[in-house]
Amino acid sequence: MSTILISGGTVVNATGTMRADVLVYEEKIVALLEPGNSSLGAITADKVIDATGKYVIPGGIDAHTHFSLPFGGTQASDDFDTGTRAAAWGGTTSVIDFAVQKYGERVEDGLATWHGMAGGEAHIDYGFHQIIGGVDEESLKAMETLVDEGITSYKLFMAYPGVFYSDDAQILRAMQKARELGLLTMMHAENGPAIDVLAAQLAESGKTAPYYHGIARAWQMEEEATHRAIMLSDLTEAPLYIVHMSAKQAVEQVAWARDKGKNVFGETCPQYLYLSLEKQLGAKSAEWGDFEGAKWVCSTPLRSEEEGHLEAMWQGLRTNDLQMVSTDHCPFCMKDQKELGRDDFRAIPNGIGSVEHRVDLLYQGVVDGRISLPRWVELIATTPARMFGLYGKKGVIQPGADADIVVYDPQGHTSIGVGEGRTHHMNMDHSAWEGFEIDGHVDVTISRGRVLVEDGQYHGAKGHGQFLKRDLTQYLV
């Protein structure tokens, strides 16, 4: 199919909305046409998609996923095949996954492993950030090769001692290097050593249920680490991006830094906008008892709705103190995976699967009047593109851009979950979003001119997705 005309829709970009027909030729958007202009001259589209009454938006970019991540003695249950297919169902046409280097391993080897896992498997385009889980002379040297590899951002962890953890001295040295190279430092900001003490004390006193994961990972631990990361970034003049933020007080730290003109950015995730310590982490069920909450064990943890953390995330999105919403998609099944921590929350593999639902979940912010239509598009596609060196190719409906397009039906409806009549394509035996009813529906997903989803049917294939070599940006988004 070489020419597609998407007619009658409302094109929504981060800059605003307009009525226009969108013409796609092969992999690119080639024109925005006056609506209803049937006299296309010599052009006759091979395929016409009627988008009357619907939004035509850039495909979603999920800048934080963990396909096949080895973690907690097991491996994330979605790989690049199942995970990117689920993403496409939900209107996401690009992901940026984290290649992993751990202490004692070589960065080059971690990266090669990730290329091996994604190449020929992904249904949509994909890029990588590099996790540096062991900052030493060798990995600092290896950072110098990342830009040439098209990897312009890397992640450090102030949590998970013995696994991914970096101490302040290591962080300082990595940030100095990042400043020199122009890389963006992404930070898992939680005080891991202190959390591990609190977690051990809780477990030893018999408090072993998933709920206590949220108690051990107290908001003070996120606020403190966020502040420490900001000061190290300030000192080294290395731009900083705090990942998966959930604490109100940590967002206040980011807001404070931004008000002072510092290059600090914040990301939250759908789970921190909608799910809570009280309702989900503390849940009980007939099947699992109080272990039900394991479905929502992730880090940073779900926080108290009563304490106002969820509302603060929405507010951060409105004030642009938070610029990004990614999923931190890191799925584990209950059976044989989350179950590893049946007797001790510390052994539950951390993570929630949401790659399929981010576009829909954020659209509820439009429905509820919390964010505007253009802000929705900015959050799901445009800012991730600008932040991570993809803008122009991705993140916008305009001539010259890749034809990564979603036709979104605001009158449609999506029931999320693994239950009868519900939508769930991720490789998990449960959904963290079971029972969520969405106003809106992804009708069509197009990736570089190929229709992946239409009329409830899947037309994509593994291997269609290409590696995205990303450019350096100025990190002034």
Ligand code: URP
């Ligand atoms: O719980 C989480 N977030 N799992 C994925 C690993 C990480 O820290 O991002």
Ligand code: ZN
């Ligand atoms: Zn993290």
Ligand code: ZN
């Ligand atoms: Zn993550």
Ligand code: ZN
């Ligand atoms: Zn529909």
